[in-house]
Amino acid sequence: DIQMTQSPSSLSASVGDRVTITCRASQSIGSWLAWYQQKPGKAPKLLVHRASILESGVPSRFSGSGSETEFTLTISSLQTEDFATYYCQHYNNKFTFGPGTRVEIK
């Protein structure tokens, strides 16, 4: 089975900071990678699918890149509303999730 890892597991950042979260797959998954944002008590919100396709309505400060086994989610200038937990997901038929990265206010 494919395993997904994320780093860091948590980070503290300030408004305006550039933030990068890395997701690694245990074997090649092509571009079958999605990123989600989740806030407490809410369902996960899709930000990026197919590794780099930004979901409609998601601010352009979010971007996804990578392929095969290494992927990144970048927030170019962190805003207050971006403090949340972020998950990567391999989703070609069966799903596999990364453990999540919690982005906190410094």
Place this chain on the structure above:
Amino acid sequence: QVHLVESGGGVVQPGRSLRLSCVGSAFTFSNYGFNWVRQAPGKGLEWVTFISSDGSNKEYADSVKGRFSISRDNSNNTLYLQIKTLRTEDTAVYYCARASFRPYWGQGTLVTVSS
């Protein structure tokens, strides 16, 4: 617009059974595989099970194998998750999600296992 709506959650005693449903609309349901995903309070997202478009292929997480059963009724655009012998650790929000170029999720249904 693709729409998935889960139902069937609630408060259930340990050892009882429960069946969750997920109805899809605004797309050809029978063309897609589906997954159930759960999230226990304060925990991460956990994949539970997958079913192929025609129902011929099913996969389960080790943590639920033998107690959970996924099925579908393509004539009624409905996905099911049968849960037997519920445990307190099954307490979670359960989401159905479509496996496709772009994943689509429902809003989830809460299952609370408590005596």
